[in-house]
Amino acid sequence: LDLDTAKQELEEFIPHVRQMSDHSVRKMAGRDLMRFKQFKKQGIAIKFGRFSEKENNQIRKNIEEFLSITGIENAEKLLFTSRFPEERETIHRLKAEHLFCEKLSQGIPRAWRLIYYRARKMFDPNNYKGRYTKEEKEKLKKYHALHGNDWKKISEMMSRSNLSVAMKYSEIKSPIKYGRWSKKEIQRLMHAVEEVIVKRTEPEGANSRSSSKESHRNLLVDREKLLQKLPWTEIEAKVRTRYWRQCKQKWTSILTNKMTKGQQLYRGTNGLQAKINLIKRLYEMKVEDANEVNWGELSNIIGDVPRSYVQAKFHKLKVCYVPFWQKKTFSEIIDYLYEEKLPELEQKL
DNA sequence: AATTGGATACCGACAAGGCA
DNA sequence: TGCCTTGTCGGTATCCAATT
Numbered sequence: 189l190d191l192d193t194a195k196q197e198l199e200e201f202i203p204h205v206r207q208m209s210d211h212s213v214r215k216m217a218g219r220d221l222m223r224f225k226q227f228k229k230q231g232i233a234i235k236f237g238r239f240s241e242k243e244n245n246q247i248r249k250n251i252e253e254f255l256s257i258t259g260i261e262n263a264e265k266l267l268f269t270s271r272f273p274e275e276r277e278t279i280h281r282l283k284a285e286h287l288f289c290e291k292l293s294q295g296i297p298r299a300w301r302l303i304y305y306r307a308r309k310m311f312d313p314n315n316y317k318g319r320y321t322k323e324e325k326e327k328l329k330k331y332h333a334l335h336g337n338d339w340k341k342i343s344e345m346m347s348r349s350n351l352s353v354a355m356k357y358s359e360i361k362s363p364i365k366y367g368r369w370s371k372k373e374i375q376r377l378m379h380a381v382e383e384v385i386v387k388r389t390e391p392e393g394a395n396s397r398s399s400s401k402e403s404h405r406n407l408l409v410d411r412e413k414l415l416q417k418l419p420w421t422e423i424e425a426k427v428r429t430r431y432w433r434q435c436k437q438k439w440t441s442i443l444t445n446k447m448t449k450g451q452q453l454y455r456g457t458n459g460l461q462a463k464i465n466l467i468k469r470l471y472e473m474k475v476e477d478a479n480e481v482n483w484g485e486l487s488n489i490i491g492d493v494p495r496s497y498v499q500a501k502f503h504k505l506k507v508c509y510v511p512f513w514q515k516k517t518f519s520e521i522i523d524y525l526y527e528e529k530l531p532e533l534e535q536k537l
Numbered sequence: 538a539a540t541t542g543g544a545t546a547c548c549g550a551c552a553a554g555g556c557a
Numbered sequence: 558t559g560c561c562t563t564g565t566c567g568g569t570a571t572c573c574a575a576t577t
Contacts, residue, residue, distance in 0.1 A: 208554085209554085209555075209556085211556090212554085212555090215558095236552085236553090237551095237552070238551070238552075238565095238566075239551090239552090270559090301553095301558090302552075302553080304558090305552080305553085306551090306552090309550080309551075315550085316549090316550080317549095318549080319548075319549075320548090320549090337561075339560075339561070340559090340560070340561095350559095350560070350561075351550090351551090351560095351561085352549080352550090354560090354561065354562075355548090355549085355550095355562090355563095356548090356549090358562085358563095359548080366546080366547075367546080367572095368545085368546085368572085369546095419563095420563080420564075421562095421563075421564095431547095432563090432564090433547085433548075433564090433565095434546075434547080436564085436565090437545085437546070437547085438545095438546085441544085441545070441546090459543090478567095499566080499567080500544090500567085503567065503568075504542090504543080507568085507569090508542080
């Protein structure tokens with residue numbers, strides 16, 4: 189199968205296939221194309237984004253079955269074979285013999301690689317360890333000083349996953365401030381954001397003042413897009429006192445304020461109406477999993493606000509009004525809100 | 538003045554892309 | 558395949574202001 193044909197055939201399942209490296213496309217063609225076509229026959233679309241609870245359960249089931257077929261003791265041995273040098277050969281042989289790749293991805297309409305990584309996260313005993321203690325943070329800094337970016341080594345020393353230690357370190361590597369933002373910091377943030385936006389829309393050459401103002405105005409219209417794709421590490425460097433994720437979050441809240449012109453859209457009667465509308469719309473959508481919801485579409489319920497604002501509001505509704513929400517599925521939560529809470533809210537109106 | 542609930546901030550979990 | 562980096566999502570603790 190040559191590369192161009194592969195790209196062409198894959199395109200209907202993976203819209204961004206043209207931007208992928210040739211190497212990944214080849215891999216995907218070999219491992220996934222057949223599966224994708226099978227799913228298409230059954231009328232099932234290939235998915236992206238967060239895994240639904242259903243998919244997670246399917247992975248658990250697939251792993252469990254594979255373990256019982258091969259007699260491999262546990263998921264860690266299956267998914268982190270290199271941690272068990274003595275048994276490596278045997279496990280590899282069993283995986284090949286019993287078609288591990290195929291079995292793992294059974295019933296899940298996604299690229300194989302994504303499923304594999306999801307499974308590794310789920311079954312890594314070094315994952316899900318909760319917050320870092322002070323001592324752990326100190327240890328992490330010490331180990332990094334000794335071993336540099338050898339996250340694999342550090343993760344073993346700390347019994348945390350590679351991903352976890354790498355991310356935590358990037359947060360704590362330089363001293364940052366916590367707590368409320370000072371005026372100066374906010375100013376630096378706004379400046380930094382403006383700079384990267386102007387730089388982006390004005391590729392070298394066009395540098396006249398008027399065109400800069402012009403593009404600035406156009407960008408304000410296009411803010412939803414801008415909100416999502418700013419170079420936050422660059423901005424972090426310009427702000428200096430904050431970590432990039434703090435910057436991003438602060439920017440979102442500033443933007444929300446600007447968009448709502450400081451009105452309190454979610455207070456008093458407005459807020460009540462917004463809650464009611466939100467519940468109604470979600471109920472009407474009949475969606476089974478939270479990541480199928482198009483939150484951007486719902487934002488007009490509250491007003492001119494970013495998507496994340498609506499999501500946060502929904503979260504609040506859920507936590508405040510739905511008992512045992514952690515144990516309920518998304519549609520159960522929506523049903524509860526609609527049946528139990530909606531009448532109450534409407535009465536208050 | 539106390540209570541209550543919304544806003545804000547923190548940070549772990551996650552997806553996905555690149556490179557070797 | 559494995560590993561690292563960058564960017565997004567979501568749960569929770571805390572802060573603060575409106576309400577009683």
